[in-house]
Amino acid sequence: MFPLAVRWQVIRNCQRGLPWDSIVLHAGCSLAEAHEWWENFQHHGSPWGDDAIHDRHADAARFNAPFLRALDGLVRSHPEIFFRELSSIFKRLAVLPDSDERWPTSSSSLGEVLRLIGFSVKKVERLAGERSLALVVAHCRLSRHIPDRCMVVADETHIHGEAMIRLRGRSLVGQPLEALAPDPRPRQRFSSIVAISHNTGILELTVNEVPPAQCGDD
């Protein structure tokens, strides 16, 4: 977020009639932001969108010590969830003992708050890598002595309709290879929940028709 002085500087430069590219180059902001501040100023004489609110949303996140502590603890203990949907972070924060149901931040300001408490993307990736490696070794040590016949593995998978159709044959000379093109015929998408075991192969199987989705998590 840009400080108030930068916003006023952009507005003053606009009043002087400087070109937009030099204004944004000098202020270090984007052209869209500079336009927004200038329009806000023309509308009600202030660079803020709402002069009564200012930027209290971001400030509330920055100066909320319990929230910053909760976020710090979460990123240290479960860094891998910061690679998923941001909603999962808020779900984890909501189950903390001293959680406030209305944490003063949103997904859009989460990255800014993370950088504020010293967690860049690279640092989160490094933490996740170290934690994953330790967990993998711990898991291997734990399951090393479990015989295969005792182990049942379960998971679910999805298959899109287009993935069910595989065209065969060679393409004609000068024609695009049809086998690499998605098939336009509509096919049902399926979700399968499967459990396998060493002694029986497929132990349990549930096949469900599911509506189209953007990804498997849907």
Added chain:
Amino acid sequence: MNGYVPGALWEDQPPHRVLLYDNASVHNPVADEILTLNGALLLHLPPYSPNLSSIEPTFADYKRNVRDLTYHHPELPDRLTHVLAFASIPLATTQGHYREARRELWRHLPELTGPGRPLQGVLPPLPIELAPPQP
């Protein structure tokens, strides 16, 4: 699933005692609790480690079978195609996936693959970024 017998050696435990699954967000903690109350021992895969699960190559077999069946028998109903795709995976193939997952598990254990250890040089080494520190 059978109930886990606490205190018994693994050699004496009957089959199907441990349920291994991943950390997908769709897994319900209530279901975990029900399984635990029924005596099953739950084991979660570490994050981002599908190579340690024997079910992922089974899914690859299943999807290949679906494509084959759809091509050769387009008259089959969709649901039947999926069930047949799973049913046509031989037991020996599944057991092979179990063996591969077991080898992958050993590769991560420095006490087995480290210098002077019984499996040193037997299994292909892990990439440097995945290799645990040597003991």
